[in-house]
Amino acid sequence: MRRSLPSTVVAATAALALAACAQGTQAEDDAEGVDFAADPGDRLSIMGFGTGDEIAQVRYDRAVEALGDVDVRLAEGELDIQAFLSAVASGNPPDVVYANRDQIGTFASRGAIIPLDECVEAHDVDVDAYRDAALAQVTFDDQVFGIPEFNQIQVTMANADLLEAAGFTVEDVNGSDREAIQAASEAIAQDDGGRLSVIGYDSKLPEFLPLWAKTAGKELLSQDGRTAQLDDPDVVEALEFAVGIYDAQGGFPAVKTFRDSADFFGAGNQFASGALGAMPMEQWYINVLNEVSPDAPLAFDAFRGPDGEAIAYATGSAWAIPRGSANPQAACAFAKTMTETESWLAAAEARAADREQDGLVFTGVLTGNEEADQRIRDELVPSDAPQPWADAIDAMYEANDAAFTLPANPADAEFETAWQDAVNRVLNGQQEPAEALAQAQEEAQSALDAAWAKWEEDAS
Amino acid sequence: MTSAAAAPAAAPAPPSRRRRASPSARRERNAGLRFISPWIVGFLVFTAWPILYSAYLSLTDYDVLTDPTFVGTENYERMATDPKVRLALWNTLQYTIIQVPLYVVVALALALLLNQAGRSAGFFRTAFFIPKMTPPVAVGVLLLLLFNGQYGLVNEVLGVFGIDGPSWTTDAAWIKPGLALISLWSVGSSVIILLAALRDVPAELYDAARVDGAGWWRRTRTVTLPMISGALFFVTVVNTIAAFQMFTEAYSAYFGAGNSTYSNDAALFYVIYLFREGFEQLHMGYASALAWLLFVVIMLVTAVQLVVSRRLVYYEGEQR
Structure with missing residues (x-):
């Protein structure tokens, strides 16, 4: 029977409406059974990060290069929580997100991000290198849900x-x-x-x-x-x-x-x-x-x-992998490269060179990676910086070693x-x-x- | 009494069966529907459906990530005891009471001036409208700069007249007046609407009034205002609704990224509270209930305005 046009419009509308409201149907088991050791997929989408300075750009370039043929897509800008959670709920999340560390507990408790213990193990992420306070802030229910990035004190x-x-x-x-x-x-x-x-x-x-x-x-x-x-x-x-x-x-x-x-x-x-x-x-x-x-x-x-x-x-940022990430293997590898000691060092070298060129003092970079902080200070921060910048550098590193955080919740x-x-x-x-x-x-x-x-x- | 029954009134002719539309009329109707179907689909999917769905969400506990859980009227009960709802409603009402009359009076005054401007009216019309193009977020930042209690331009100007200006951006008593004043930044759009209405007032009415000896004020009160009352009513209603929905300027000035930790309860407008509950704390069910309360409040206020307008608004060609 031939359907009249008005009925067709109503039916199409209803179908679209139902599709639009199909939230919250993502399988709960997305968080389980991710094989981080498997070969990565061919695409990686990133949300919440910006390459606004050399510290971000150098590490980003290294991380992209390390992924080889993976097509990396970065939506620059601060993490929009509503957009992120809606994407997770609709089953179409980004593969990796860059969030404030104090948001990790809430994301983890609601199942928006997955535990990274397997990621840490499969990709040999050196968690001992990260600051305890920073790690504590991304640890919920005794599981690590984020890879710490910057540190602010x-x-x-x-x-x-x-x-x-x-x-x-x-x-x-x-x-x-x-x-x-x-x-x-x-x-x-x-x-x-x-x-x-x-x-x-x-x-x-x-x-x-x-x-x-x-x-x-x-x-x-x-x-x-x-x-x-x-x-x-x-x-x-x-x-x-x-x-x-x-x-x-x-x-x-x-x-x-x-x-x-x-x-x-x-x-x-x-x-x-x-x-x-x-x-x-x-x-x-x-x-x-x-x-x-x-x-x-x-x-x-x-x-x-x-x-x-x-x-x-201490406050700061971290990388996390959303539930339903289509490429958690590449996401894990990306987060690892972004936060590993050598990447931070390369980025700090770029900044130190820029500062020198501008006749300014390189005062260091604080990260969630203790080993990186130490090497940056030892190898790149001038030990003979003029005052008052020498005092500033000492104060900054001393405070960083004594930082506390509020626990994930x-x-x-x-x-x-x-x-x-x-x-x-x-x-x-x-x-x-x-x-x-x-x-x-x-x-x-x-x-x-x-x-x-x-x-x-x-x-x- | 007559024995004869009164003759029944002539029975109305039975309604003729609605004639089937001719094939060509049906074709025309279908073609029309096809043309407007993008709008119909868009309206149903992106407006009607979300409205209905938010009514359902208002009866649930919903955090965006997990499926909504039906909680009955719990959200509405919570609203009744939530002191921040009362505070936000009160703030919004106060702001509306300050802002709407101020905005309409200034818009009208500028429109009356422009109406006298002769050839330069076009230039001034554009000049008044340009600020409307400023993004509301920028207007919020502008507020903080212009109304800075110590070094803002507004207080500098007041200082010239020996007036010690208030702390517009930090003193709870002055935050809403400050926001009402900065809302005049975008008064240009209403000025244009009122100016168009003023240009439509027939010149012979003014001529007749002049012949009768009416001065400027008398002509304005008895000719101009009644003749543009429809436009004035439209500006008032639309602006009242906008005032109840005040968000961007206040949020960017007192709650947004530039003020990530400082806030002031005096600027906690209803939609800001709704936004914080829904989008910052992910209480989407509660935020939906808040949205429905606002809808009811705005509907009631608009209904009152419509009733009042019957006595005050004159539409050209209307018989009274």
Whole structure:
């Protein structure tokens, strides 16, 4: 019987609609039984990575070359979580993804990525070379789900002239002596007709609360990733101190407004323009300062706890293989080459050569690979770097050896939102630290409990 | 009383059977359907189906990766007790109340000015419309620069008049006014719509009003506004809906990559909360329920506006 046109349109539409909603039907056993030792397929798709600088480009070129005839396709740009998870759910994921390490626990718990223990074994990935803290962050349920890449840690950065004029040194603002920080901040901060014109000390909230809490003796999350510790008195006290630094300078809004007006990545940055006394900051900013304001009166030290020992809160990135990856063998080989010592060394050589050509100091690269870090420092970082860059390099490597991470957990986004929102409520004057962190504790623990329960239910 | 039954009213003629369409009419209909079928398919697959599917998702626990699990009205119950839903709704309502009248009044004022501009109107029309081409993300960044409490251009200008401007971007009380003001960046599109309506007002009405001695204000109030009330109503409704859906500028200024950790509850608009729940925390079922609540709110507000418009809006040719 001849079907009328309207019915054909409706039928076609229904078919398309059903196809469009066919999510979540991917076989659960995709994660099982991957033979990483098998020959790789002929295509590799990568999501979440960019080849924006020589450190990325050199390693990428090596990894592609090592794959031989495999057709490698890179979708440049930061990982779009929604796009990634939708691709996994629809059974058409990229073969390998580049993600933040703190996302790995959530991806692993939801079955979006597969364990890499077999990959490590089949491809002889030297996991001993990776930093323990970085590996811990990509280990969930005693299985490795990611190959660590970059590492980010904090060091103390300061304007030596401002410190000297106020009678302080960088050791006074390195975190070990809170009273000294407070005194230095108040002495350096300047007000110009009701407007803050020099920030004494920027405690870098909300992002560095984990660092301040750790120096007070507490981590925000228990080692097993199950219990939030946000309302612990040590955390409350740490937040009170860090917020108090802003309050003494007219409050966080005044500090934020002023720092937002600064040319953070340019020659007129806060240190070069004498607008900031000191702050803890991630190590990559050393390179920025070295490049845009090499003659600024800078001073560096590690960030230190009350005992004077260096301490840093490490974050970073990792390679992971999605469930349903069509070419996990090539993905594993690619991740291995990207993160192996020789690749990092080759990339660092390229950067060191570039810096030398530009008359700048090569200050090193921090990776999740301890062996690579050591060789880069020994073989490429100049041992006779001029000051203050020699101090910056020492501080960076010292902090890197003392870094801690928060453990992998299935509710990282909710946990992070809970504590960051709490800090923001305090900074915006809506709540006191104890009240804000009590609320955050409740929100975070509730999210953790639900996520762990769901994972346990799925696992059983 | 007459014995004779009243003669029944003439029975209506039985409705004639609908005539079958002629073959040529059917061919025309089918051809028409073929021509619009791409749109029909697109609408059904990419609009109607997602809308219906989101209604189903709102009754599930769904994290994108695993199959949705039916949870009944749990998401709606959670919404009722979620303080952030109340906060986000309240923020959105406040913003709408500030932004819509401001936006419409400024659009109208600019359109009235342009209407007087004579030959240079074309240039100014283009000039007013160009900012509309700016991506909303850039407008969010622009907000942070222009409205910086210490060194922003807005406060610099206020300072010239001896006014100590507020902390637009960090003070909770000023965040929404700041966002409402920056929304004027794209007022050009509404100006063009109102200008077109102004150009349609018959000149003889103004002439008659002038003859009757009406001044500028009187002519505007009694001739111009009634005659363009349809366009004004359209701009108001569309802008109200847009205000309820405020997202990009506020997100990029207060929650996006440039502010990955700093945020301010005063900028937590409803769609931002929906986005964070759905796309950052992967509570897609809950986010779908949130979307349906927003749909109901917008529908109610629009319905109220439609009812009110019956008394205030005049459409040309309408008999009252």
